[in-house]
Amino acid sequence: MSADERALAVEPSWTTAWSRSWLGAFLTQPVSWVFLFVGGIIAFLSLYPTFFLFYGSLTDAPLGVPGHFTLQNYVRAYGDAEAYPLLLNSFIFGLGASGLSILFALALAWITIRTNAPFRRLFELTAIIPNILPPILVSISWVMLLNPSNGLINGLFVKFLGLEKGPFNIYSMPGLIFVESLILTPLAFLIVAAALKSMDPSLEESAKTLGSNEFGVMRRVTFPLIRPAILAAGTLNFVRAVESFDTPAIIALPARIEVFTTKIWREALGSFPTNHNLAAAYGVGILGVALIFVYLYRRFTSQVENYSTVTGKGFRPHQIDLGPWRYAASGLALLLLILLVVLPILVLLLVALLPYYHVPTWQTWQHLTLDHFRYVWATPRVHKAFANSLFLALVGATACMVLASLASYITVRTKIAARGVIEGLVFIPWAFPGTAMALGLLWAYVDFPIPIYATIWIILIAYVTRFLPYGLRAVTSTIIQVHKELEEASIVCGAGFLATFRRVLIPMMRPGVMAGWIILVTIFMREFSATLFLYSPGSEPLGPLLYFLYLDGMRGRVAAIGLVISVISVILIAIAQRYSRWETK
């Protein structure tokens, strides 16, 4: 017997013992290796910077300086009785903005996906545009439109209705909620629209056959089916609103409304010098609250099978014939898009064409200039920032969606005991306020053995770490609806895990994957809160460039760059939508 033959003779008994053990059985499954690979990457991405934030919250010295263990940061952050009424303000703000954004998104998605309203395709494309605009620009636009002293809309009411003063005051809690909800609507729209696209019409048709009218079908069938997507969007938007600082800084501060983020800014991040340790202690508290929402989300979506609607039969989403009401539906969609897109873009265009912004008069038209666009065209720094942002958007969003698709499959489809841990890990960095997370990333990677600090790669890692939950939500709400029978059929036909994943699941998940990709591209094109701490002069993307131009009072240039970003992003979105499953059919 040769050595090879002897080895072969021994191998069966060794393999049998191995495969009998729990670990052996676990590792013989290809999906287990995917779990370990994806879990390892996600655990590293989220735990490494999070560790530094926890460490920071429990020490009395900034990173790099030997400190002592202390709970003083927590005592200071949560021992202040004044903080608690602010939590209530933040809760009202978050709930209001999230709820209103869902309402807007649901109306818009239903009209554009499920009805025969005229121009619905155009509405669908333009609904995503506000996600491209930096939130700070949207807030500023609405201040110009609705401020009580010389807001353009208030001015029109005063002029044409003879009112003594304008009816709207942006500097109020309703104003704050309204503007934030407009900023959040595109994200909710993308998630809800993807779920509506993936829905099997046969259930709705069955309900109609059984005598339900359109409203009854919508209430009893459509709405329950897209409930996971609505909850996903609501959860995302609530946390995003509670963490937001831009809109409160511009609207809440003059209105003298204080929310939790403005307090964190005053006490920690905006204090002099910045108190990173206190900021970390606040961040850990927000993490706790956000994790409660993750738990709620998991509970809401635990009845996975109840929502499975995509089966092996080919179909198109059911379209409701609204008859003459279709024009009213288009009118409503148009009104929403005027609020979401047209008015802010018009104000931006005005700002980009004026030497400095002022309320337009007849003389204004003589002073219009293209100087701000010439600056965009002729400045190498701007060109480099566009190139950096495009790289980050395309590579970052693609990497994020690959990870998100695998993670989503593991958490929704497999029975691996630790699958819930992956979702928890993904949500940890997202639950921190952006700036606190950026500090964690900076501390974590400034001394990293691989020299990525001050390169574009650290920004890419930051984007994937921080925004992976957006991708995960978008894919999960779609994968939940894909029935298991398709995978089972593929496996019965002899396909392995990777072949099934590639040939069956990815095409089925495509609307969700593309929706997530679009969300991420639009965010990455203009992200600044994390980038600001991490970029170095050679790797400046558009977000910090916009921020510094804004800081320097160059609103015209900011608006011009914002408009160019919008055009580029719309082109990317249009290309992405062509790859979305239902559009290509």
Add this chain to the structure above:
Amino acid sequence: MLKQFSFFLALCAAIILSAAPLYSQSASLIAAGKKEGKAVVYGSLESDTADAAFGTFKKKTGIDVEYWRASATKVMDRALSEYRAGKPLFDIILTNDNPMQIMFKEGLFAKYGSPATKEFTPESIDPNLGPRYRNVVIGVVYNKDIIKPADAPKSLEDLVKPQYRGKLVMPDPTQHTTTTQWVASLDKLMGKEKSEKFIRDLAAQKPILVESLLPAAERVATGETPIAITYVKYVYTFGQRGAPLDYVRLGKFMGDGHYLSLNSKSPHANAGKALIDYFLSAENMAALAKLGEFVNRKGIYPPLPDADKIQFVEMYDLDSKKFAEKKKEYQQIFLH
């Protein structure tokens, strides 16, 4: 013939004068800096002003400048984090007095005696940081289209008169550190008792509070609010774009100094030194003044009406404990 000779002499003089700033810099330093390739600057100087200065420097020396622009607090944060981690990527820090002093105490800066220092008056040279190259002056700015100059306030004390109630915008002194400093330093202008009353009366006017000095000026430029407490230089910078702004000629203003210093572990020390030499030169000071800056050179003023008559006192340097105390105090006065 005489005419031609005079023209030749004038031409020579012009060439020598225009090249003078270069001659004042060491050729060997520039050559060494060129070998290093670039200088990296972290600063809070406005991008356009910085781009103009660094662009000219590059043209003259061939040394590239990479500029990371942020607020003074963020500049300090980043510089300290990198320094403590042992990976400082910057050569020069360029920002205002208070954070510069803190960074100096942390050992971030090397002593560099630039030849250009001698052109500054002794009182404008800080023993730790070198020459204070510019001052930022805070005053009262108003929109001439909304408030006629005759109806505008004439002093800080006028701001608390009933006719200006609801017409004033200022940065939130509980959030914006320079404004905290400004309010805390008012006793330098008014005396303790009077300033305390003024601060309470000012808060009672319910001024609109914004994030920082620039949004305050922007609101006046757009006409949303007629009067602002902000940097006086915005009258010029916004005026260049057509905004109808003017400032109140106060008896005395309040201001803060700006400095630039070399990193003690500078990765491109020669390029950094060459940049400091140019930045502090008479040529650059004149160029900065033209862009609206109050530079520290006798007889050089920004193109702002009555700029030569502006007198200012320096604001207090506050340590972190004092800042926290003052912010708490102003929270009670301005937000309750």
